[in-house]
Amino acid sequence: MTPNHTPPLHGQVALVAGATRGCGRGIAVELGAAGAxxxxxGRTTRTQQSPMNRPETIEETAELVDAxxxxxxxxxxxxxxxxxxxxxxxxxxxxxxxxxxILVNDVWGGDDLTAWGRRFWELSLENGLRxxxxxxxxxxxxSRYALPLMLERGAGLIVEVTDGNNLNYRGHFYYDLVKTSVxxxxxxxxxxxxxxxxxxxxxxxxxxxxYLRSEAMLDGFGVTELTWRDAIEQxxxxxxxxxxxxxxxVVAALAAxxxxxxxxxxxxxxxxxxxxxxxxxxxxxxPDWGSYTPVx
Numbered sequence: 001m002t003p004n005h006t007p008p009l010h011g012q013v014a015l016v017a018g019a020t021r022g023c024g025r026g027i028a029v030e031l032g033a034a035g036a037x038x039x040x041x042g043r044t045t046r047t048q049q050s051p052m053n054r055p056e057t058i059e060e061t062a063e064l065v066d067a068x069x070x071x072x073x074x075x076x077x078x079x080x081x082x083x084x085x086x087x088x089x090x091x092x093x094x095x096x097x098x099x100x101x102i103l104v105n106d107v108w109g110g111d112d113l114t115a116w117g118r119r120f121w122e123l124s125l126e127n128g129l130r131x132x133x134x135x136x137x138x139x140x141x142x143s144r145y146a147l148p149l150m151l152e153r154g155a156g157l158i159v160e161v162t163d164g165n166n167l168n169y170r171g172h173f174y175y176d177l178v179k180t181s182v183x184x185x186x187x188x189x190x191x192x193x194x195x196x197x198x199x200x201x202x203x204x205x206x207x208x209x210x211y212l213r214s215e216a217m218l219d220g221f222g223v224t225e226l227t228w229r230d231a232i233e234q235x236x237x238x239x240x241x242x243x244x245x246x247x248x249x250v251v252a253a254l255a256a257x258x259x260x261x262x263x264x265x266x267x268x269x270x271x272x273x274x275x276x277x278x279x280x281x282x283x284x285x286x287p288d289w290g291s292y293t294p295v296x
Contacts, residue, residue, distance in 0.1 A: 007035025007069065015039045015088075017079050017142050018107035021056040022214040023161050026244025027104050028061050031119065032070025034252040039092065040065065041077040043109075048076070052109055056215060079107045079138035082145070089145045100149040102255050105139040105185075106161040109215060110178065110249045120173040128174040135178040139185055150202050157255050158204040160186040160203045161247075165208050165267040168183035182206060183267045190265035203260050206267040207251060210289025213241040240292045246270050246281040253277040 014031045018024040020042035028038045040061040043050035058074040065072030075091070077084050090101055113127040113134075143158060150156030162182040163170065170176040190205035213228055221231035221238070231238045250273040254260050257277075271290045273279070280286050 005283070007033075008110045009101075009252065011041075012036045012255070013092065014102035014104065014255075015041065015092065015100060015146065016104040016106060017041050017077070017138070018105070018109075018161075019061045020044050020050075020058050020274040021054060021061075022106075022108070022216070023209055023212065023244045024104070025061045025064070025248050026058070026108035026246070026248035027106065027159075027161075028072065028248070029064045029068050030248030030252045031102065031104075031243055031255065032065030032072060033068035034256060035070060036255075037071040037073065037096070038062075038074045039075055041075050041079070041088065041089070042107075043076065043078055045074070052112060054216065080133050081144050082141050085141050087143045089204070090148060090236065092149065098149055098152055100146060100156065102157045102159070102244050102251075103143065103150070104159045104161065104251065105142055105182075107135060107142070108161075108178075109134045110175070114172055114175050116148045116172055123173060131174045131178060136181050136185075138183060143185070143189060147202075151200065152164045155201040156203075157260060158186070158189060158202065159211035159250075159251055159254070160204070160206040162206050162208050162267065165206070165269045186267065187265040201261070201263045205260075205263045205265065207247060207254075207270065207273075208267065209242060209244065209247040209270045210287055211237060211241040212247075213238075213243050217241075236264040237292075237294045240287050240289055242270060242281050242285075242287040242289070245284070246274065246287070247272075249279045249281075250274060250277065253279060 002240050014036045016028040019028040019040035028040050031038050040058045042058045046057050062072030062074040077088050110131040113131045160182045163179040183206045186204045186206035223231045247270045271288045
């Protein structure tokens, strides 16, 4: 970046709900790299862990946003609790004069609740309903309290983070409901925004990564980001994996695109949008999961 270059999102305010790790962290960092002030929310802090029992914290994410050139603000929030979300929006109202340009709904927390290889009637009903609350209800609650801030200014971008951009069954009853419902949330929000007698410049859409090289995935293979290629021996498909930062760069590009409304209501894929915006991953690669045929 040259000294006189103004970052494309300079002066903009973003909220990444579920920014502790994975896609949420990658998106928060890249929004920061584009100059935004980013509220990084989640349940895990340096003093209190969530039931996921992972080491990543929202404070770390905020520090990474700062290091990338933005301004990171860590706020502990359980997005399934309306009162906590309402309090968060009141803080943004106070801190930023009500400005909220970008909302990213990335709350998930369902890894430990997803028992793969079991049929619907064999699954824990309690865990399944909890997954729906954590990963669907939380998105609805957050959008409900965030939208009035955007409507006040008549502009904004709402991003729903999902897995896959089609309606193919995802192999697990509750997981499928979550990921397809999140895509539908983007479409439904777009339709609701179009009902307004005073049309807004608020765009709602969904995005998906490809084969995600998240912190948990790296741990599962026993590798790090520096040694990730060693995991290809365990899973050849891992060769086409991508870091969460690629999706982050896509979201930042969408947020800076003055014509982003052309994607309203759609489910967009990182591999497609990387071509549109000519974006590479942090390692200089441009993985194309969409054109890859997984090895069975």
